[in-house]
Amino acid sequence: MADTQLPLWEVFTQAGHGAPHEHAGSVHAADAEQAMQNARDVYARRGEAVSLWVVPSSAIIASAPGDAGPFFDPGNDKAYRHPQFYKVPRGVRVF
Amino acid sequence: MEPLPTPPIPADDPALVAAFEARIAAGESIEPKDWMPERYRRQLTRMMSQHAHSEVVGMLPEGNWITRAPSLRRKMCLIAKVQDEAGHGLYIYCGTETLGVDRHDLVQQLLDGTAKYSSIFNYPTLTWADIGCIGWLVDGAAIVNQTVLAKASYGPYARAMVRICKEENFHKRQGYEIVATLANGTPAQKAMVQDALNRWWWPSLMMFGPSDAESPNSAELLKWRVKRKTNDELRQRFVNLTVPQAQAVGLSFPDPDLRYDAASEDWKFGAIDWDEFFAVIKGNGPCNHERLAARRKAHDDGLWVREAAAAYAAKHLARTTEAA
Numbered sequence A: 001m002a003d004t005q006l007p008l009w010e011v012f013t014q015a016g017h018g019a020p021h022e023h024a025g026s027v028h029a030a031d032a033e034q035a036m037q038n039a040r041d042v043y044a045r046r047g048e049a050v051s052l053w054v055v056p057s058s059a060i061i062a063s064a065p066g067d068a069g070p071f072f073d074p075g076n077d078k079a080y081r082h083p084q085f086y087k088v089p090r091g092v093r094v095f
Numbered sequence B: 001m002e003p004l005p006t007p008p009i010p011a012d013d014p015a016l017v018a019a020f021e022a023r024i025a026a027g028e029s030i031e032p033k034d035w036m037p038e039r040y041r042r043q044l045t046r047m048m049s050q051h052a053h054s055e056v057v058g059m060l061p062e063g064n065w066i067t068r069a070p071s072l073r074r075k076m077c078l079i080a081k082v083q084d085e086a087g088h089g090l091y092i093y094c095g096t097e098t099l100g101v102d103r104h105d106l107v108q109q110l111l112d113g114t115a116k117y118s119s120i121f122n123y124p125t126l127t128w129a130d131i132g133c134i135g136w137l138v139d140g141a142a143i144v145n146q147t148v149l150a151k152a153s154y155g156p157y158a159r160a161m162v163r164i165c166k167e168e169n170f171h172k173r174q175g176y177e178i179v180a181t182l183a184n185g186t187p188a189q190k191a192m193v194q195d196a197l198n199r200w201w202w203p204s205l206m207m208f209g210p211s212d213a214e215s216p217n218s219a220e221l222l223k224w225r226v227k228r229k230t231n232d233e234l235r236q237r238f239v240n241l242t243v244p245q246a247q248a249v250g251l252s253f254p255d256p257d258l259r260y261d262a263a264s265e266d267w268k269f270g271a272i273d274w275d276e277f278f279a280v281i282k283g284n285g286p287c288n289h290e291r292l293a294a295r296r297k298a299h300d301d302g303l304w305v306r307e308a309a310a311a312y313a314a315k316h317l318a319r320t321t322e323a324a
Helices: A032-043 A065-075 B014-025 B038-057 B059-063 B072-097 B103-111 B128-149 B155-183 B187-206 B218-223 B231-248 B274-284 B288-301 B303-323
Strands: A008-014 A021-028 A051-056 B259-261 B266-268
Touching (some): A021 A051, A021 B072, B038 B059, B059 B288, B072 B103, B128 B187, B128 B231, B231 B266
Antiparallel strands (some): A008 A051, B259 B266
């Protein structure tokens, strides 16, 4: 068997309860269980996480930076999705 | 020898280069899938892989003293520090892989001797005081360097540096604590730590790399904000930080030319022996052969672990596939 560095996994850490999981980095591991242990040893040596996700890197589908303009365009030209778009009579507290 | 094979670099589209440099000038972060000049990718691959190798090889001089640490407290701290260095190597290898290289290839370059790593780790750790000096001076120098790299233009490198800088502060403090304890100890302990400082001081200054005039990569790295300060600026900052720390515990430096310059508010230091630096970089330092031999042995001895992990994963996968 060829001596490889084993498959790549992306690691996401949750810093505290209620916080989102954020990308921390990656590890190499033979399987999910080892990926989880390696992720703990590499990215949570000082209580940085209360929860970990590991995902095979090959399973991540990312948007392409070159197409970012047209791809995100539908969200950029709709000012009426923001509260500032709407006029409110003077002196009225809306919130 | 170069760490990576260097076939001719394909010419980049000038319009793309201009857009890239405009993004850098605007302080934007470059991410893995963004377009980047081939030179930028290669310079980063070279610099980041050398940095990762340095973290890994850096475990060896300190590992030398784990079994002989003078107390359980010191031993626990040293094990934790060495484990951090392994983690730092992994953070940076992971960052380097986002540039499209495989960690396997990088590790092979280290093992076959074609990759460089920091020259400082080719010096021996002769006494326990050396462990103090490494934490204080070598990690101290690394913090000065890495604090600036945490603002580097390449996102994955900068993020790895932020994480590393937080952890290096513990390394430096544990080193300085050892130094301060010995400096306030018996005459023999004080002599031991002074001897260690004498041996580590100049190699620590060399860690920042050749003088700006002699540094072939600096201009390009500064232009692309991979580096944010020159080697000489960082070296001076390190000296200014470190001199008062030595004075506070009654230690002196092996440099008769060291003096405070009130006008620049800098501690001016004597000439660095660059012949020694280049000899060590070229593989002729006191421990180059020993370090690589130890690294190769560790890699070979770990083969059965990697094979067993892969075999276990394959077996497990086969069973779950059968059951389905």
